[in-house]
Amino acid sequence: MKVKFNGRKQPGFYAEVKQEVEEYFKTNNISKNANTAMVSKSIFFLGALVGLYLLILFGGFSLSIMLILAILIGMVQAFIGFNVSHDAIHGSYSSSRRINKLMSGSFYIIGANPYVWTITHNQVHHTFTNIPGHDEDLDVAPGLVRVSPQDDHKPIMKYQHFYAFFLYGFASLSWVFRKDYVKFFQKKIGQTDNTNHPRIEYFNLFFFKALYYALFIVIPLIVLDITWWQFLIGFLIMHMAEGFVLGLVFQLAHVVEGTSFPEPDPQGRVDESWAVHQMQTTANFSTKSPIATFLCGGLNFQVEHHLFANVCHIHYPEISKIVARIARKYDVPYHVNPTFLGALASHYKTLKKFGRGEMVMQPVKA
Template sequence: MKKTEQQKMANLRFVCKERSSFYRTVTKRVNDYFKDNNISKYGNGTMYLKSLLFIGGTVLLYSLIISEIFSPWVMFGLALILGCFKAFIGFNVCHDAIHGSYSPNKVVNKMFGLVFNAIGANDYVWKITHNLVHHTYTNIPGHDEDIDVAPGLVRLSPAEEWKKHMKYQHFYAFPLYGLASLSWVFRKDFKKFFQKNIGQVENTTHEPIEYFNLFFFKAFYYTVFIVVPILVMDITVWQFLFGFIFMHVAEGLVLGLVFQLAHVVEGTDFPEPSPESGNIEEDWAVHQMQTTANFARKSHIANFLCGGLNFQVEHHLFPNICHVHYREISDIVKATAHEFNLPYHENETFGKALVSHYNTLKLFGHNQYKRKEVAATVA
């Protein structure tokens, strides 16, 4: 029998009731915004336009490459853009659908969630690793596996064991991010699906349909993006590999950078459970404010391309609200955070967020750098 999410949750709890009034207040104010303006929390015309643009653009780019009407170098350029468009589908369409915030219709959410599978990932595994684990245990070492992107190679939290080569990680981490998409397509989903635990959450019971979907859609992706190009196109194996690998490198860089700029930047915290109680001595919503950061909040380009992932503060507090509304509610969240004397981490531009992530990588690359030292540096 399939377990409920509550049954699958680990024992770690957030136990500071004294500060829970922040979440009640900000939730009421955000709900009042939608009610007063008679606006749905779900997707609107902008959301549908973005879906058409990114899904349609991906199909068009793939078709142009397969047609071979351009020179090899032009097709290589199209492959790079195709990789970016696949990432944009994930950000702008599938992310909301899998959270259930794309549409009030569950069938519509499921349909667009399955698009995630068609571009090489797996919606079911993502629900567990992202919706359940990451959104609950954000930046908590040993629980949030999003800060374990390359264990032993890149140190993304002060609690991770330091190794000598990590003093150079601010240089080599970025090329490694480029491999994230290849790992996702060929390794990550299989590994996560069959892991006994994800973080500290039990992961042993899956419905039969999820086994089918995992293998069927992986086979579909391999057929469309590997078998068909090799059979149809008049190119050598090395030319195919060159285009295929760099398509994924482009996708991986876009995915890696956007996600890392939300949690692994200067100012965000990496709290560990209390050794006495085994809990986080903080309210869950306050914990989200301490561990999450926005970037380029006022940029129309970033807002359009990133699918609200540059509004991670709002997204972590309200994952059930479609990302097209985050810009409007961000002022409410920021004002309420300041009213309750809570942090509202943000970098004004993508460039500043990138520098902040670089600085954090460099900082965590220091020998035996601990969490208390991070807090002292930020203070």
């Protein structure tokens, strides 16, 4: 079933938003791509990864300090995904395809595959956001965590608002050892065809996974003077830190109070335009926090990202003012949780509602 959006409904909203955003960049003579601040962020996070990696291998620290470094390097890998890889894979880092491809390679060094991400995220998630059966980002932990009204409900899920956060920690491990392989060889991602991959992508999948395993498993086991079980603890802690950051940031953008989970009619029709659908299914958080914006790579401005994925996230704080104003004009939802803790509480409540088997979430004021 192919999902079709109603392009005739509220066409003025997106047209006006696009026009004003275009005018913003033209009037201020600003590129939509990375600026000096963005390049500095990239150098900072990539440099932090290299620095922490070398400290772990050759620093000669105590086991307790090594554990702290493992947590930090896991978090930094998540921040690289948010701040560098994500923009590059969307093609918004630079106007040059070559530079975008080069920067997309940062995904390989955190154990992920940019080609698979392009399909699952750019093509599927950004088109069919929060539509069960199409947006596979809703498959957090099938059978254990229920994050949409259409998911099957099981008795254990009444406790999911407690244990789901622990399961988020396994997101990175799953990504590195399972998810990319499964998604690559699936015939469909949601309802989107996933066959006929270029031959080079088969090589890239296995070669760069092997390279990651060599860097983060083989070399540490050879160089570090620790036992195998001490390494295993550090490796798991690193990935739990990375997975928790990844899982939490993505969940706070789509599975909170107020966001919707539309179900197409039997003909696959959604009675909203694509742009309004994005506004209904997406939420911002901590938009006034420079720290959140710096660390999350603009993913706390998820609304703007979904409308303008071709714009570098460094510009989201400014264009969010345009989107919010025009959304009010057209009476289109603009979901915002002002603080990180507020977004976290909203996600907790949403998990609790779905865990109880409730089918409909009550909206909250933006």
